[in-house]
Amino acid sequence: MPGDLVLLIDHRDTTVTLDGQALRIERPGRPPHRVPLGPLGSVIVHGSPLVSCDVWRALAEAGVPAALLPGRGRGEPAHLGAGLNASVALRARQHAAALGAQRVDIARALVADKLSAQRALLRESAERWLVEHEDCEAAIGRRWADLASAADVSTVMGLEGAGAAAWFRWLGGALPSRWRFQGRNRRPPRDPVNALLSLGYTLLEAEMRAAVQAAGFDPALGFLHDIAPARAALVLDLMEPLRPSVDALAIQVVEEVLDPRHFTYSQTEGCRLNKTGRRQFYAAFAEAREDWWQPQPAAAPVSLASACWRQVQWLRVRLGEPAPAGDPALLEDFDG
Secondary structure, eight states: OOOSEEEEEOOTTOEEEEETTEEEEEOTTSOOEEEESTTEEEEEEESOOEEOHHHHHHHHHTTOOEEEEOTTSOSOOEEEOOOOOOOHHHHHHHHHHHTSTHHHHHHHHHHHHHHHHHHHHHHHHHHHHTOOOHHHHHHHHHHHHHGGGOOSHHHHHHHHHHHHHHHHHHHHHHSOGGGOOOSOOOSSOOSHHHHHHHHHHHHHHHHHHHHHHHHTOOTTOOSSSOOOTTOOHHHHHHHGGGHHHHHHHHHHHHHHTOOGGGEEEETTTEEEEOHHHHHHHHHHHHHHHHSOOOSSOOSSOOOHHHHHHHHHHHHHHHTTOOOOOSOGGGTTTOOO
């Protein structure tokens, strides 16, 4: 499992090369920095610094996820993770389940976990802000109850979308008006909260992709999301129960770390963090990565990497693999 250090490369005049078992980071007029590979948990690159090919190879071999983000908000992010695992038997079970009757059962379970996490975050936020939440909680609860009778994946996706819409509608009414949040929007995001949500989901996707690839699953074939060109459907599937944790991070950041001056606005590029805002956001992300928000209080902090690992192991068990050995805290969800 990767370490806990988040490396942010945010200057286009930066050069990154491999130096033994470390990354050598150089900028004109500054002394070079050497970052060992061992402690790295993830690498985030903004824009177009010069990174040598052997750096990407070393990160992939070490299972360290990397997210490559466009410098000015244009285009889609790219994700790099571990190389393909050789577990053909596991992939065969995945394909059989995703193309058979088990697909809808797994899709229902993923959305049920997401709705439960949304409801937990709703209660936590409403209690802290002293804001009414009963209507939203009831709406999410109805979608959760309706999952039991959902006969196909399209219905499951509809229930997921309705639950998300209810949650974001409530959040828009609860957050101060200076954040201009009225619901989810993207490509490009049009307000600061949506900018944080999009960025947070992108970082989550990088971490989840690394876990999926390291386990040997086929990232492109999911249960909840359909097959589409360039879509890592299984990665998106396993992200769903963890999206409320990103929402919790975005809420924390707008409450405690950032204010609207940390964002820029453009008709073509939408709303995005400025350089000062990015530094502060990634510092908050690095801290949250080691104590990832959970819908139920944990006896000990759970890292983002462990949360992604748990999702991957949950799927392995659903497909008939034996429960993983190791930390009992990570096994408690695998008995059903």
